[in-house]
Structures are given as C-alpha cells and as structure tokens.
Amino acid sequence: xxxxxxxxxxxxxxxxxxxxxxxxxxxxxxxxxxxxxxxxxxxxxxxxxxxxxxxxxxxxxxxxxxxxxxxxxxxxxxxxxxxxxxxxxxxxxxxxxxxxxxxxxxxxxxxxxxxxxxxxxxxxxxxxxxxxxxxxxxxxxxxxxxx
Amino acid sequence: xxxxxxxxxxxxxxxxxxxxxxxxxxxxxxxxxxxxxxxxxxxxxxxxxxxxxxxxxxxxxxxxxxxxxxxxxxxxxxxxxxxxxxxxxxxxxxxxxxxxxxxxxxxxxxxxxxxxxxxxxxxxxxxxxxxxxxxxxxxxxxxxxxx
DNA sequence: CTTTGTGCAAACGATTTGCAGGATG
DNA sequence: CATCCTGCAAATCGTTTGCACAAAG
Numbered sequence: 321x322x323x324x325x326x327x328x329x330x331x332x333x334x335x336x337x338x339x340x341x342x343x344x345x346x347x348x349x350x351x352x353x354x355x356x357x358x359x360x361x362x363x364x365x366x367x368x369x370x371x372x373x374x375x376x377x378x379x380x381x382x383x384x385x386x387x388x389x390x391x392x393x394x395x396x397x398x399x400x401x402x403x404x405x406x407x408x409x410x411x412x413x414x415x416x417x418x419x420x421x422x423x424x425x426x427x428x429x430x431x432x433x434x435x436x437x438x439x440x441x442x443x444x445x446x447x448x449x450x451x452x453x454x455x456x457x458x459x460x461x462x463x464x465x466x467x
Numbered sequence: 468x469x470x471x472x473x474x475x476x477x478x479x480x481x482x483x484x485x486x487x488x489x490x491x492x493x494x495x496x497x498x499x500x501x502x503x504x505x506x507x508x509x510x511x512x513x514x515x516x517x518x519x520x521x522x523x524x525x526x527x528x529x530x531x532x533x534x535x536x537x538x539x540x541x542x543x544x545x546x547x548x549x550x551x552x553x554x555x556x557x558x559x560x561x562x563x564x565x566x567x568x569x570x571x572x573x574x575x576x577x578x579x580x581x582x583x584x585x586x587x588x589x590x591x592x593x594x595x596x597x598x599x600x601x602x603x604x605x606x607x608x609x610x611x612x613x614x
Numbered sequence: 615c616t617t618t619g620t621g622c623a624a625a626c627g628a629t630t631t632g633c634a635g636g637a638t639g
Numbered sequence: 640c641a642t643c644c645t646g647c648a649a650a651t652c653g654t655t656t657g658c659a660c661a662a663a664g
Contacts, residue, residue, distance in 0.1 A: 444599070444600040
C-alpha cells in the first residue's frame, strides 16, 4: 500500500483550487491507497466504515470533481460502471477475462508504439493499451485443472 | 457505406443459431452499415424512421444477443453509454478529444506491440490500443483559429 | 406445434440534481 | 462572511425484466 503523506494530499487538492474538506480528503486518500480501480459505490462502502457519515452524492460528486481537475481518472472497461484510478502516471491496463481484475501495467513494460503508418490527419496526444487475458491466479488455476 | 448482402446477414445470424426476425435483421444490418459506433438509442431512433414499430427493449436485447454470440462488440469509451460496433476484425480506436468521434484504426496501422518485457504471469490473449487526440476536422479548425 | 422473439410497461441500478444548511479559506 | 461543499431525497438516464402474445423453423 503506497502511503501518501497527508500534507501531499492537501497540497494536491489546494493546487487545483479545491477546498480541503474531510470528505474530499477521505475519498482521494482512499483512492490513492488502493490499486483495485474501485467504483464509487465500493469507495463509499469502504469509507463508511471509517467515516460513518459520508453521503453517496458526495462521493459521486467528489470523484467527478477530482477527475475534472486531473487528480484521478475514469477507467471504463465494463458496461454500466465507472471505475476510478488515482495513478496518473501514464500506464496500460491488463484485464483478466476470468476474474475481471484490472491490473496496471507500467508504461515501460510495453515498447513505444509505432504511429508512423497512421493515416494522416490524426494528431495523437496520448494513447493506452488494454491487454486482455488470464492473470497469474486464473492462468494457474486453468493449468492445474487441465492436468 | 459498406453494403452487405441480405443473404450474408441471414447466414451470419443462422450460423449462430439465431432466428431471423425482421427486427434482428434490421438492427444488425443497420450496425453493419454504420461506422459511427452508435448507442442502442441511436440505432432505435434511426430504425424507427424505417421500421416504425421497433421497441426499445428489442433493440437492447438484440444488441446484447448479437454481442454474446460474437457478431458485434461493445465499445466502452465514455461513462454511462454503451456503444456498438459490427466491425469484428481486430482494430484499434481513435477518440477525438474535441468532438468525441470514435474512428476505427485498422490493425496494421500500428506495428505489433512488444510484450516481451511484460512481467511474467500474464497470458495475453488479445489487446487493443486507444488513441486520443484531434481528428482531421478538429485539428484543422484549431489551426485556423490560431492564425 | 414447439421454441424463441417481440412489445409493453414497470422495475432497476448507477449517477445526477435541487435545495437548504454547514464548513472552508 | 462570501463562496464552495455536503447531505438528503427526489429525479433522471440507460438498461433490464416479467409477462402475454406473435412469429420462426
């Protein structure tokens, strides 16, 4: 769990012109501490154990706000739910087709993509790769059952 | 508009064990003829001009069915809506950050991705790249306004 | 004829909104 | 103390479901 300094979180929020409220702090800190790309509901559920009164609307609104100012990003990989990620470093995603788990893949694990034969007229600002397959655990499980 | 033979559509549906109904035919044919990754609602709206009585539920259900049997695929690139694509050839997507347009990028326009330095334990079955930037029209527009 | 598909309307789940009171800078 | 944020509940939006009837093979 990458512990992030309180001060750093406060600085980040202030730097975007956002007021530091206990709710906003809690949501952002929670997301920074997780690597599982939670949904708004999952964040709410987990936080309600620590900060008993955190309203649903606030979580949704806060995530939207943080996303707008660029402190977090949306991860859209399944129909119907929006997941969030506080890892703003460019990176790719691996989606396990068995368990649905989403794993961050550091940018340098995939070589740079050659865009030179892209039809002209496209100005690419950024890109990301989504890999689909079996994760460590699901791959192992499959092998064992085939034996 | 890539015209697809009626017979071919019927054959495709039958090959998946699906009955050929006017509604199913219309939805699939419509999606095959479009390159704009429409939402269920957009398909419904367009078809209701030709086939006046096509219910909302049928469109949603049909898209779900076609997606399950592998004749079409879901495209999840914005929060809250599911778009569909009848182009089943592997390909990438370009998303215009100005107009939101989604454009298919043929597989061969991007060189193969080097997966060799991926941490072990990942069995990649397939992948796709999402490019973000300015499309032809939006890029031009921007240049002109800067002059 | 058996089974699968359709239409309708109600149900649903995730997310958003309006508004009044509360906290931040 | 002006502004921004929160909580609550109701509203909204995309999608799904139950059920009775209709159509496909």
